[in-house]
Amino acid sequence: MVRRLPTLVAVALTGALVACGGPNPAAHFCDDYGKAVSKLYAAAGDYAAAPGEFASVVDVTMDELSRIRAGAPDEDLRRAFDSAYFALTVFSEDAALADFLARTDFNQDDVVKACLDYGIELTPSAG
Numbered sequence: 001m002v003r004r005l006p007t008l009v010a011v012a013l014t015g016a017l018v019a020c021g022g023p024n025p026a027a028h029f030c031d032d033y034g035k036a037v038s039k040l041y042a043a044a045g046d047y048a049a050a051p052g053e054f055a056s057v058v059d060v061t062m063d064e065l066s067r068i069r070a071g072a073p074d075e076d077l078r079r080a081f082d083s084a085y086f087a088l089t090v091f092s093e094d095a096a097l098a099d100f101l102a103r104t105d106f107n108q109d110d111v112v113k114a115c116l117d118y119g120i121e122l123t124p125s126a127g
Contacts, residue, residue: 025073030115032071033081034122036064037109040088041124044101047094055094062088080114 043050043057065085072078087110091097106112106124115122 024118024120026077026115026118027120029068029071029073029077030111030118030120030122032068033065033111034115035125036061036068037084037106037111038125041101041106044098047098047102051094051098054098058094058097076117077111077114080110084110 039057040061043054047054065081065088069078069081069085072081087100088097091100106122112122
């Protein structure tokens, strides 16, 4: 039994190092969120020329966001998501939401800021 103890400790330490060295659990969530919300920002910038397209993007994005929230790896990211999501749902008209997004800095989004705490920098895509 005494001989096995160093082997068990070595196996346990190896497992712990592999677990700590694994991929960032927030990476997938943050990437999905960033892609979805970037679409909203891009469509908001084109609202005057294509309000129907914006409405379509809003519908699709809000459906995506429901799925994305389920992938939040911890309570901190879920709270950030809920705050950001609420900000998107307080507008009853597409024009008001588009105006809000057009005047808002993507980097001030609660999820974007929370992802930075995990070492993940999100930037809005071009469209």
